[in-house]
Amino acid sequence: MIWLSWRQFRWQALTAAVTIVLAGAWLLYFGFDVRDAHSAARSACRTGSGCHQAMAEFEARYRETMYFVAAGLGLGLALLGTFWGAPMVARELEAGTHRLVWNQSITRRRWLTTKLLLTALAAMSTTAVISALLTWAARPVDEASANRFDTIIFGTRNIAPIGYALFAVTLGTVVGLLVRRTLPAIAITLVAFIAVQFAVPNLVRPHLLPAKTATMAMPTEVIDQARNLGGIGGGSVIGGITLPDEPGAWISSTSPLLTADGHPLSASRFNRCLNNPPMTGAHGTFGNTAPCLGKLNLHLKITYQPSGRYWSFQLLETALYVLLSALLAAFALRRVRHHLT
Incomplete structure (x- = not known):
């Protein structure tokens, strides 16, 4: 049975091997390029001038590439489910070739267990190698950005992608078993996997561990370290805040800018500082806007996860996907x- 499953899986195995070689070669090249750029940026820190700007430019240089690579790995995981998992049983049922095996000494459960284990182990091994190389290549950028909890980045580092790969294959197998037709099973698996990958980071991950809260003062220098002021919907909002005492913490929610009495800063006062601030000659990220807001004695209420919980979240989310995969396999x-004839 193992030999038969291997013969049926040989083309997928060849695809996995080629993917590992090509992706591995590029990630090695990319990793050394990142480290060269990181060394150049750190040299500015050793001279004592322009360190913050040099590291910000280094992080910005690779930011888009990081997201493209993360999107590519996410797409690859979806393809594992759609083209490895979904056709694995559906193709046999659609063509009727499963009857040949079932009329031998092989039980149905052994037949399915062997096929599922072989495919899942191959998917997990391929994902583990690529994820390890990507984690190594991106480490200097991740350290500079202090944003390991980012919704997209988190799922492409360390062990979490291995759990995703196992779930993708198991999900595809179950969908194929239920639908019994290859093309519909592929389409349903793709939609279902994307839906789960969207729901878990946004609806489940924030609640895996209880969040902490903090109040953060917003003087001029802290405002200048933010990434954006204002929002599409208007209002006194600020984004891209980093907790001074918790670098790398995952800030899951922030309040609007609050005045000393705890009320949200009015839109008129915020827009006045944003659009027509007094000229002070400031040269920070937001120019004269930061000193204008800094004089208002503002603060934020923040909900966050400490950076030290990163591996706890990795383990918990991986365990969640392993549990879902086990339930699907059962x-x-x-x-x-009992139900398939």
Whole structure:
């Protein structure tokens, strides 16, 4: 049975090997390029001038590339489910070739278990290698940005992608078992996997551990360290804040800018500082706007996860996907034994 499953899987295995070689070669090249740029940026810190700007420019140089690579890995995980998991059983049921195996000494459960284990282990191994190389290549950028909890970045580093790969293959297998037709199973698996990958970071991950809250004063220098002021919907909002005592913390929510009495800063006062601030000759990120807001004695209320919980979140989310995969696999084994004719 193992030999038969391997023969059926040989083209997928060849694809995985080629992917590892090509992706690995590029990630090695990319990793050394990142380290060369990081060394150049750190040289500015050793001279004692322009350190913050040099590191900000280094992080900005690779920011878009990091997101493109993360999107590519996410797409690859989706493809594992759609082209490895979904057709694995659906193709056999659609063509009727499963009857040949079932009329031998192989039980249905052993048939499905062997195929699922072989495919899942191959998917997890391929993902583990690429994820490890990407984590190594991107480490200087991740350290400079102090943003390891980013919704997209988090799912492409360390062990979390391995759990995603296992879930993708198991999900595709179950969908194929239920639908029994290859093309519909591929389409349903793709939509379902993307939906889960969207729901978990936004709806589940923030609640895996209880969040902490803090009040943060907003003087001029702190405002200048933010990434953006204002928003599409208007209002006195500020984004891209970093906690001074918790660099790398995951800030899950921030209040609007609050005055000393705890009320939101009025839109008129905020827009006045944003659009027509008094001229002070400031040269920070937001120019004269930062000193104008800094004089108002503002603060924020922040909900966050400490940076020290990063590995706890990695382990918990990976365990969540392993549990979901185990439940799906148990359902598939029961289905193939009792309900599939």
